[in-house]
Amino acid sequence: MTVEIHHYAADRLPEIRQALLDIHVEVRHHDFGLTGPFYDVARFDERLSSYASRPGWAATVGYEDGRPVGFAFGVPLGPDTRWWAAMTTPLPDGYAEEDGTRTVALNEIVVRKPWRGRGVAWQIHEAWLAQRKEERVTLLVNPAAGNGAVLARYEAWGYRKVGDQQPFSDSPVFASMTRPVRQR
Structure with a gap:
């Protein structure tokens, strides 16, 4: 199936904010039963605003018949990033050195159930x-999501686990994964 793809920079977030929030609630709360402060829509909206305030944030939304069916968004990791600070697993020397062009974080990718x-x-x-334009992409995934099926999906897409991290005190411990932006 092919959906119509639209790209958005941070200045256009107001156009899609409500759709992203609605899809978050539908998928995270209703489909997956994820509740608690970390998954609350207000907390998601705070994270969305925080990510979108950083240079290079971008979102992609898929539409079918004018209806949003899913989205992805993320932001490059700058020299002052705290992305790797929450690692519970040591990384190789230099792995966490960022300059704003090396790594982009895929903060969210969510698709509604019918799609x-x-x-x-x-x-x-x-x-x-x-x-x-970055060299590599990183994401965090709850290894228990879908009884491991979500982690397996990312592995099939070329991601490899580099360790574990817990970025917020009330968040799950996530598997931290990376892959090249352009696969050969």
């Missing part, structure tokens, strides 16, 4: 990456 299992997440993911 899952149809290649839409992959399409949104690859469309978002096609706009990126």
